[in-house]
Amino acid sequence: MSLIGRKEVLSGKAKFGIFGDGKEIPQIALSKVFREGDFRSGYYRDQTFMMAIGGVTVDQFFAQLYAHPDPEADPNSAGRQMNSHYATKLIEEDGTWIDQTKSKNTASGISPTAGQMARLVGLAQASKMYRNLPSLKGPEWNKFSKNGNEIAFGTIGDASTSEGVFWESINAVGVLQLPMVMSVWDDGYGISVPKKFQTTKESISKVLSGFQRTEDEPGFEIFTVKAWDYQQLIETYETAAEIARDEHVPVLVHVEEVTQPQGHSTSGSHERYKSKERLEWEVEYCCLNQLRKWILAKKIATETQLDAIESEALKEVTEAKNRAWTAYMEPMKQEKAYVLAKVTELKTELKDERLEKLERKLKASPNALRKDILPVAKRAVRFSVGSDAQARVDLINWLKENKPLNEDRYNSHLYSETPFSPLNVEHIPPVFTESSDKVDGRIVLRNNFDKLFSQYPQLLTFGEDVGALGDVNKGLEGLQEKYGKLRVADTGIREATILGQGIGMALRGLRPIAEIQYLDYLLYSFFVLSDDLATLRYRTKGGQAAPVILRTRGHRLEGIWHSGSPMGVILGGARGVHLCVPRNLTEAAGFYNLLLKGDDPAIVIEPLNGYRLKEKQPENIGEFTTPLGIPEIVKEGTDLTVVSYGSTFNIIESIIPQLEEVGINIELIDVRTLLPFDINHIVSGSIKKTNRLLIVDEDVPGGASAFILQNVLQEQKGYYHLDSEPRCLTAKAHRPAYASDGDYFSKPNAEDIFDEIYSMMRECEPEKFPELY
Ligand SMILES: Cc1ncc(C[n+]2csc(CCOP(=O)(O)OP(=O)(O)O)c2C)c(N)n1
Secondary structure, eight states: OHHHHHHHHHTTSSSOOOOOTTOHHHHHHHHTTOOTTOEEEOOTTOHHHHHHTTSOOHHHHHHHHHTOOOTTTOTTTTTOSOTTOOOOOOBOTTSOBOOGGGSOEEOOOOSSTTTTHHHHHHHHHHHHHHHHOGGGOSGGGTTTOSTTOOOEEEEEETGGGGSHHHHHHHHHHHHHTOOEEEEEEOOSEETTEEGGGTSGGGOHHHHTGGGBOOSSSOOBEEEEEETTOHHHHHHHHHHHHHHHHHHOOOEEEEEESOOOTTOSSTTOOGGGTSOHHHHHHHHHHOHHHHHHHHHHHTTSSOHHHHHHHHHHHHHHHHHHHHHHHHHHHHHHHHHHHHHHHHHHHHHHHHOOHHHHHHHHHHHTOTTOOHHHHHHHHHHHHHHTTTOOOHHHHHHHHHHHHHHHHHHHHHHOOSSOOSTTOGGGSOOOOOOOOTTOOEEEHHHHHHHHHHHHHHHOTTEEEEETTOSSSSSTTOTTTTHHHHHOTTTEEEOOSOHHHHHHHHHHHHHTTOEEEEEESSGGGGGGGHHIIIIIIHHHHHHTTTSOOOOOEEEEEESSSSSTTSSOOOHHHHHHHOTTSEEEOOSSHHHHHHHHHHHTTSSSOEEEEEEGGGTTSEEEOOTTTTTOOOOSSOOEEEEOOSSEEEEEOHHHHHHHHHTHHHHHHTTOOEEEEEOOEEESOOTTOHHHHHHHHHOOEEEEOSSOTTSHHHHHHHIIIIISOGGGGOSSOOEEEOOOSSOOOSHHHHHHHHSOOHHHHHHHHHHHHHHHOTTTSOOOO
16 A cells, blocks of 8 residues: 555655555554554554554545545545544534444544644543543443543654653653553654654663653553564553553553655655665565564465465555545546536637637646636636626536535534534523622632533543642632542643643543633643644544633733733634633633533633622523624724723723713624624624724734734625724734733723724814824
């Protein structure tokens, strides 16, 4: 498969190829201990393993290589991922979970090397939860675990162990004592860079030896084994799996002397950086070659029998490859034939040379893709403008019909499209009475979490200072005592793997709230958020989802790293995750209540300066919801629409009396969520009335305010209702300075906001609003 796959790329039928040759035998050994219910979180070298567990067929392997956009053909990613990025289906069409205990599961791979590590922690931790939490023993959890007997198997290349997240994950799994078996395929290189530039002492097992468990200290079990020693591999993996499965102790298997016969990928040749001796050694110690020798020595089969198996395999792969290619090309061949026929008809009728040229060009490309066919249809329509030829009408209809089909192929499933989408969850408003208590915001949050933990046995939360302290702002005060150390847990300072715990456990049916202590430290987990979580549903075309809630707190408080509001960063890097920016803790609680009923991931940013402000506690705590994508018009007005969110919102609200003093009546809108943003176009509805728009936030200039403006002007066609230039008032471009004056001069303050609104009003009514300064 690897050899043929490479040829397919070099002959131009596929764009890029990366293969698992040289790693076959360790992967076969590994597959033998991989059981139903287990999970793999690995990387692009594992084709043999995937085939050995029945996770991918030869046809599917080639379908992904060609980028076949049909999930039936490529169930890993529906042609959305480069080849060898594997995933098994975890979600049915109707959005329900499959029975994971009856399948051999693979979490969808990603290209960033070591990107598989963070979620691996959570995949392993789920077993610990299912084994140790009495609340998860009921029949509804049988789909996910059998008493926590499942192992999370990780694979990684030796060079990628240099990544920080590898170390973070290994340490976290060691601390948590989770059933993980981590295999390192050590072929001595990271593309061209040898081990001496990658790993201290040139050996990952040597440098990790301090993690080895002893009689008195828990830790890892560490094994080293040669990639070409089949018998030893089998024994090693049997022992490794037994330890992990029975004792819930993590194991590292350092597989040494691995080869890479064709070099790293189709993008280069390894002759350029490997010595002649190394290349010769790789031929001799190719694990297939060694296995063959072992089989012959043990008299398991004869040369003739082995040759027969090899030619049978070659035949089978060649046939499967041809089938996969035909299946990939067939629909496009039909599309091409249709468009070509219509262009020919048009050309004949209109006698236009340009149409003849188009026809010739399309005819001459035997393997035309949609990107070749569609422009021909569009140009033919363009060239025939003004004619009423039937072929022209047919082509226009064809373009119309194909638009949604291509959107489904390439643009669908960024967010949930199942009945469980949080957008479908019924909105329950908070209920207040005359006697509703006025309490600190953090108490509303705490009481709400209390209710949620009693309602959802699968709900877990963890993060720095989350357990014993009940989070740094006591939004979880007393809940660890009430719900136990597993469900409300402290973690080390390691944001990437906190989120990884969340992703892995969410993939296995649990509902984790992963807490990042301050929004500014989200950057330490951002690659996990952006690369893994945000792309998961999209890159599997709905085959996998991890409805983790990322809880954090941010916006204005004190100093460069405790006042951030980098919304633009999140908007740019986390499409696929809902982004909730509540202005107070009641709104925040409503988001948690809603999100737990849905099946999408989300970030909730609690306003850091709100925990000790008084809020009315709703009577229906744990029930009421804050809707996604539905801004709230908090104050109606006629002169100017002010749009904001989060902490800054409250400053605007506080200056309403000052604005009224000078005769300005603003309409004030809290957008509540940035992703999704105002799905019913409430903002443009408002500017239809006021004809003026000011967006205020505390992100940098050109950040979330620009995002809002683009949406209102373009998506909502707000431009047509404006009588004044729309404006954005943001924080300064630098990080906010420390202390109260630092905040005042770094972020939009009450005076800045007043002045901006006043100047917009003065521009249109200078008589009524004379110059102030
Ligand atoms: C985070 C990240 N950095 C760089 C790359 C580019 N890259 C792809 S594979 C690779 C080498 C990986 O080597 P190793 O981990 O030893 O695995 P091998 O390919 O040898 O099996 C590099 C640098 C990447 N995909 N991701």
